[in-house]
Amino acid sequence: MESSSENLVKTLLRNPSSIKTKSQAKQLHAQIVKTRGSRSVSLATIIIGIYSDLNLLKESLEVFNNFRYVPTKAWKYVVRCYSCNGYFRDSLACFVEMRGWGKLPGSDVFPSVVRACTHLKELRVGESVHGCVIRFGMESDLYTANALMNMYAKLQVLSHDYHVFDEIPQSDRVYSRRSSLTQDSEIGILRNELIRSEKSHFESLSGRRVKNATGLDSVSKIFQMMPDKDVVSWNTVIGGNVQSGLYEEALERLREMSNAYLKPDCFTLSSVLPVFARHVDVLKGKEIHGYAIRHGFDKDEYIRSSLIDMYATCTRVEDSYRVFNLLSEKDDVSWNSIIAGCVQNGTFVEGLGLFRQMLAANVKPVEVSFSAILPACAHLTTLQLGKQLHAYIIRVGFDQNMYIASSLVDMYAKCGKIMTARWIFDRMEIHDPVSWTAIIMGYALNGHAREATILFENMQHDKIKPNAVAYLAILTACSHAGLVDEGWNYFTSMNRYGVSPDLEHYASIADLLGRAGRLTEAYKFINDMPIKPTGSIWATLLSACRVHKNVELAEKVAKEMSTADPGNMGPYLLLSNMYSAAGRWKDASKLRTNMKKKGMRKPPACSWIEVRNQVHAFVSGDTSHPYYDQIHVALRDLYERLKQEGYVPQISEALHDVDEEQKSDLLYTHSERLAIVFGIISTPAGTTIRIIKNLRVCVDCHTAIKFISKIMGRDIIVRDNSRPFQRWELFMWRLLVMVTMEMYP
Numbered sequence: 001m002e003s004s005s006e007n008l009v010k011t012l013l014r015n016p017s018s019i020k021t022k023s024q025a026k027q028l029h030a031q032i033v034k035t036r037g038s039r040s041v042s043l044a045t046i047i048i049g050i051y052s053d054l055n056l057l058k059e060s061l062e063v064f065n066n067f068r069y070v071p072t073k074a075w076k077y078v079v080r081c082y083s084c085n086g087y088f089r090d091s092l093a094c095f096v097e098m099r100g101w102g103k104l105p106g107s108d109v110f111p112s113v114v115r116a117c118t119h120l121k122e123l124r125v126g127e128s129v130h131g132c133v134i135r136f137g138m139e140s141d142l143y144t145a146n147a148l149m150n151m152y153a154k155l156q157v158l159s160h161d162y163h164v165f166d167e168i169p170q171s172d173r174v175y176s177r178r179s180s181l182t183q184d185s186e187i188g189i190l191r192n193e194l195i196r197s198e199k200s201h202f203e204s205l206s207g208r209r210v211k212n213a214t215g216l217d218s219v220s221k222i223f224q225m226m227p228d229k230d231v232v233s234w235n236t237v238i239g240g241n242v243q244s245g246l247y248e249e250a251l252e253r254l255r256e257m258s259n260a261y262l263k264p265d266c267f268t269l270s271s272v273l274p275v276f277a278r279h280v281d282v283l284k285g286k287e288i289h290g291y292a293i294r295h296g297f298d299k300d301e302y303i304r305s306s307l308i309d310m311y312a313t314c315t316r317v318e319d320s321y322r323v324f325n326l327l328s329e330k331d332d333v334s335w336n337s338i339i340a341g342c343v344q345n346g347t348f349v350e351g352l353g354l355f356r357q358m359l360a361a362n363v364k365p366v367e368v369s370f371s372a373i374l375p376a377c378a379h380l381t382t383l384q385l386g387k388q389l390h391a392y393i394i395r396v397g398f399d400q401n402m403y404i405a406s407s408l409v410d411m412y413a414k415c416g417k418i419m420t421a422r423w424i425f426d427r428m429e430i431h432d433p434v435s436w437t438a439i440i441m442g443y444a445l446n447g448h449a450r451e452a453t454i455l456f457e458n459m460q461h462d463k464i465k466p467n468a469v470a471y472l473a474i475l476t477a478c479s480h481a482g483l484v485d486e487g488w489n490y491f492t493s494m495n496r497y498g499v500s501p502d503l504e505h506y507a508s509i510a511d512l513l514g515r516a517g518r519l520t521e522a523y524k525f526i527n528d529m530p531i532k533p534t535g536s537i538w539a540t541l542l543s544a545c546r547v548h549k550n551v552e553l554a555e556k557v558a559k560e561m562s563t564a565d566p567g568n569m570g571p572y573l574l575l576s577n578m579y580s581a582a583g584r585w586k587d588a589s590k591l592r593t594n595m596k597k598k599g600m601r602k603p604p605a606c607s608w609i610e611v612r613n614q615v616h617a618f619v620s621g622d623t624s625h626p627y628y629d630q631i632h633v634a635l636r637d638l639y640e641r642l643k644q645e646g647y648v649p650q651i652s653e654a655l656h657d658v659d660e661e662q663k664s665d666l667l668y669t670h671s672e673r674l675a676i677v678f679g680i681i682s683t684p685a686g687t688t689i690r691i692i693k694n695l696r697v698c699v700d701c702h703t704a705i706k707f708i709s710k711i712m713g714r715d716i717i718v719r720d721n722s723r724p725f726q727r728w729e730l731f732m733w734r735l736l737v738m739v740t741m742e743m744y745p
Contacts, residue, residue, distance in 0.1 A: 025050050026059070041067070045074050052077040057085045070101070076109040088116035092125065105132060107141040114147035123155040139222070146232045149222050153240030231257075231265055239271045247275040264291070266300040273306040277313035285310045289323075305337040312341025332363050340372035348376040349608070349615050352385070367398050374407035378414040381690040381719060382610040386411045402428065406435040413442025415690060416717040431459075433467050441473035449481030456490075468499050475508035479515060487512045507537045514544025519553055535565025542574050543696075551578050569600040607671040607693045611682045618674040627678060635669070635677045638708065647707045650700040670701050672718060680712055693720040 019025050029047050032040075044063050051060040060081045064074055075098040082091035095113045099105070105113075110133055117126035130148055138144050226233060234257040241250035254272055257264065264272075269292055276285035289307055292298045298307075304327060311319040324330070324338040335358040342351035355373045358365065365373075370393055377386035390408055393399050399408075405428050412421035425431070425439045436459040443452035456474045459466065466474075471494055478487030491509055494501055506529050513522035522541050526533050538561035545554035558571035572595050579588035605620045618625065625631065672693050679689040697705075697720045709716045 019050050019054070022054060022056055022059075025054055025056065029059075029063075041069075041071055045071050045077075048074050048077045052081040052084075055081060055084045057081050057087070070103075072098075072103045075101075075103050076106070079109050080112040083112035083116050086119075088119045091116040092120070092122070095129075099132075105136065105138075107138050107144055110138055110141070110144040111147040114144070114151050118147075118151040118154055121155060123151075126151045126155065140226065142226070142228055142230060142233070145222050145226045146230075146236055149233065149236040149240065152222070153236055153243060229260070229262075231262055231268070234260075234262060235265070235267045235271060238268060242271050242274060250275055263295070266292075266297045266303050269297055270300075270302040270306040273303075273310045274313075277310040282311070282314040282316055282319075285314065301331055301333050305333045308334065308337040308341055312337075312344060315345055317341055317345045317347060330361065330363070332358075332366055332369070335361075335363055336366070336368050336372055339369070343372055343376045346379075348379045349617070351376045352380070352382070352615065365392075367401050367404060370398060370404050371407055374404070374411045378407075378411040379692070380608055380610065380615055381415045381692050381717065382613075382615060383412075383415040383417065383688075383690060384610060385613050386415060388613070400429070402430060402432060402435065406432075406438045409435060409438040409442060413438065413445060414719070416446065416688070418442055418446040418448065431462060431464065433459075433464055433470060436462075436464055437467070437470045437473055440470060441476065444473050444477030444480065447480060449477040449483055452477035453483075453486065466497055466499065468502065468505070471499055471501075472504050472508060475505060475512070479508055479512040482512075482516055484512055484516050484518075503531055503534055503537065506531065506533075507540050510537055511540045511544070514541050514547075517544075517548055519544055519548060519550055523553065523557070533560070533564060535561050535568050535570070538564060539568075539570055539574075542571055546574055546578050549578070549582070551582055551584075554578055569595060569602060572600065573602060603695070605671045605693065605695045607675040607691050609675040609679050609689070609691055611679065616675070616678060618671045618678070620671045620674075621669045622671065622674055625674075625678070627681070630681055631674060631677050634681050635673065638677060638680075638711070641711050642704060642707050645707055645711060647704060650703060670698065672697060672701055673704065676705065676708060676716060680714065686713060688715040688717065691716070691718045693718065696720050 019028060025047075028050070032043055032047065044067065048060050048063050051057075051063070060078055064070065064078050067074060075094070079091050079094045079098065082088070082094055091112060095105070095109070095116075110129065113129050114126060117123070117129060126148075133139050133144055133148070234253065238250050238253045238257070241247070241253060250272060254264070254268070257268070269288055273285060273288055276282070276288065285307075289298070292300075292303050292307070297303050304323060307323045308320045311317070311323065320338055320341045324334060327334055335354070339351050339354045339358070342348070342354060351373060355365075355369070355376075358369075370389060374386065374389065377383075377389065386408075390399075393404060393408070398404050405424055408424050409421045412418070412424065421439060421442045425435060428435055436455070440452050440455050440459070443449070443455065452474060456466070456470070459470065471490065474490050475487055478484070478490065487509065491501065491505065494505070506526070510522050510526050513519075513525060519541070522544065526537055526541060529537075538557050542554055542557045542561060545551070545557060554575055558575045561568065561571040572591055576588045576591045576595075579585070579591065607618050609616050609618075616625070622628070672691055675691050676689055679687075679691070683689070697718060705716055705718065708714070
C-alpha cells in the first residue's frame with residue numbers, strides 16, 4: 001500500500017503548477033530522490049520545469065548538469081530560465097547548442113529566445129531565429145509573434161548592427177554544464193552556424209531579402225499574418241508606429257483595435273499619449289485621461305508619467321501639477337516627469353524646487369533626473385548647485401552617461417566655466433551630435449568663436465554629420481564675433497548636409513549682418529526669405545538699428561514687426577527709446593500713448609541670482625526682498641563710488657517725462673543692479689557673481705556693471721534674453737586701451 005507521501009508526490013507531479021515556492025519545490029525534489037532515486041529522466045525533467053517556472057536558475061542547472069543525454073524539454077526549460085533571470089547571453093548560447101544537438105524548438109521556447117535577442121540588441125540573430133520560427137511553422141503562435149514584433153519595433157533603429165552581441169560586457173555568469181558555452185569565441189561560431197542555417201528561411205518571407213525591409217515593415221508583416229491578435233499584439237504594433245513617428249498610423253491602429261472589441265490597457269494608453277503631446281492636442285489627451293480614470297488605469301506609474309509629460313508638452317504645466325499632486329505615492333518616474341515638464345516650459349525655479357522636494361521625500365535621483373534638472377541650473381546659472389549635482393553624479397557613477405555628460409558640458413558653459421565644460425567633453429569616451437553641439441554652443445556663448453569653428457570642423461572629421469542645432473551653434477559663434485564671411489559659408493553649406501535652414505538659422509544670419517552694420521543688406525535678406533518672417537527675426541534687426549542709430553530703417557522694421565506679431569510691445573519700446581535718445585520726445589510720447597490705448601504693458605524686468613543654493617529674484621525698484629534695507633544702503637554707497645570713478649548715467653533712454661535726477665534714480669534701481677549688490681553683500685570677496693535677466697540689459701547698466709566689476713574686484717557674468725553672455729572681468733580693465741567692450745545686444 002502506498003504511503004501518503006508517495007500519493008502526495010504523484011498528485012504534485014500530475015499538477016506541477018501547484019508548486020508556488022522554492023521551499024515546496026525543493027521538498028518535492030528531495031522526496032522524489034528519496035523514494036524513486038535520481039536516475040529517472042522524466043521526473044528530473046519535471047523538476048527542472050518546476051524550478052524554471054519559479055525562475056530558480058541555480059537549482060535548474062544542478063539537475064540539468066546531471067543528465068547524460070539531455071531531453072528536449074529540459075533544454076527548453078533552461079533556455080527559458082536563463083532568459084527570465086536576465087542571462088540573455090547564456091540563453092542564446094544554450095539555444096544555439098540545443099539546435100546543434102538536433103533538438104527541435106517549439107512555441108514554448110521561441111518567445112524566450114526572441115526576448116534575449118531584443119535585450120542584447122542582436123537583430124541579426126533575431127532574424128535567424130525568425131527563420132527558425134518559419135521553418136517549424138510557429139509564426140502563427142500568438143506569444144512568438146508578439147515577441148517578434150516587439151523585437152523588430154525596438155531594434156529597427158539599429159538596423160544591421162551585427163557587432164553589439166560581441167561587445168556586451170562580461171557579467172557574473174551562471175555556467176552551464178558545457179564549458180564551450182562560457183567561451184565567447186564558441187558562441188560566435190555557433191551563432192554564425194545558426195545564421196547560416198536559418199536565415200534563408202527568413203529571407204524567403206514575402207520573396208524578398210531581409211536587408212530591404214525595415215523593422216517596422218517586419219512588425220506589420222507579422223501582425224497581418226497573425227490569425228489571432230490579443231491586446232499585446234495591438235500594443236506592440238501601436239508602440240512601433242509611435243516610436244517611428246508614424247502618429248496617424250498609430251491612431252488608426254487604435255481605432256482598429258477598438259473595432260476588434262479589444263479594450264486598450266495601460267500599455268496602450270501610455271503609447272498613444274505621446275501622440276497627442278506631439279500634435280499638441282490636449283483635448284484628445286484629456287479624453288484618454290478620462291478613460292484611464294474610468295477604468296482604473298490612472299494608478300499605473302507609466303500612465304501617470306505619460307499624462308504629466310503630455311500636459312507639459314502641451315504647455316499645460318498647471319494640469320501636470322494637478323495630476324502629480326493627486327498621486328498618493330510619488331515614485332522617481334512621476335517626480336522626474338514633473339521636474340522635466342517644468343524645465344521644458346521654462347519654469348526653472350519651480351523645477352529646482354521640485355528637485356529639492358524629491359530629495360526631501362527620500363526619492364533617490366536616477367540618471368534621467370540629472371538630464372532633467374541640469375538644464376535648469378544652466379538657464380539660471382546656479383553654478384554651486386550644478387557643482388554639487390556633478391559631485392553626486394561622480395559618486396554614483398553616472399558621469400560616464402553620455403546624456404548626463406552633455407548636460408554637464410552645457411551647464412558649465414552657460415555658467416561661464418567653459419574650460420570645465422571642455423574638460424568634461426574631452427573625458428567623454430564617445431562624442432555624439434548632442435555633446436559636440438553642447439561644446440560648440442558653449443564656446444559660442446562665451447565669445448570664443450575661433451575655438452567653436454575649430455570644434456565644428458573636428459566634429460566633421462570625426463564623421464559626425466552636423467545637424468540643425470550644430471549649425472545654429474556655429475552661426476551664433478560667427479554672429480557674436482562678427483565673422484560675416486565665415487557665417488555665410490556655413491549657412492550655404494547646410495544644404496550640402498541635407499539640413500534645411502529654419503527660422504532660427506535665418507535669424508542668426510540677420511543678426512550677423514546687423515551686428516556688422518550691414519542693415520540694408522539684412523533688411524533685404526529678411527524680405528527675401530523663403531519662410532515668412534516672424535516678429536523675433538524683425539526684432540533682431542530692430543535691435544541692430546538701435547545700436548547703429550538708424551531711426552529711419554527702425555521705423556520700417558517696427559512696422560513690419562507689428563504686422564507679424566501685433567501683440568508684441570517690443571518694437572514700440574525699442575522705437576520709443578530710439579526716439580528719446582534722438583531727442584524726438586513728441587514721437588516717443590505719441591508712441592507710448594498709442595501703447596496705452598492698445599492696453600500694452602511692458603513685462604516687469606526680473607533678474608535672478610543664486611546664493612547658498614537658493615535662487616533670489618529681483619524686479620526693478622523692488623522693495624520686497626528681506627534684505628532690502630541692506631541692499632539699499634550698499635547700493636547708495638556703491639553709486640557714490642561709481643561717480644568718483646567717472647561713471648556718468650546714460651539717461652537718454654530713460655522716461656522723458658521725469659526730471660534728470662529721477663531718471664538717474666530709476667536707472668540705478670534696475671533689477672540686475674539690485675541682484676548684483678545683493679550678491680556682493682552676501683558672498684565672500686572675490687566670488688564671481690552670476691546674474692540672469694529676462695529682458696535686455698540697458699546700455700547704462702552695461703556701463704555701470706563694468707565700473708562695479710573694477711571697484712569691487714569681482715568677475716560679473718550676466719545673461720539676458722538678447723545677449724547670451726556678458727562677462728566683465730578685472731583683466732579687461734588692464735587691457736582697456738586695446739580692447740573695447742561690445743555694446744551690442
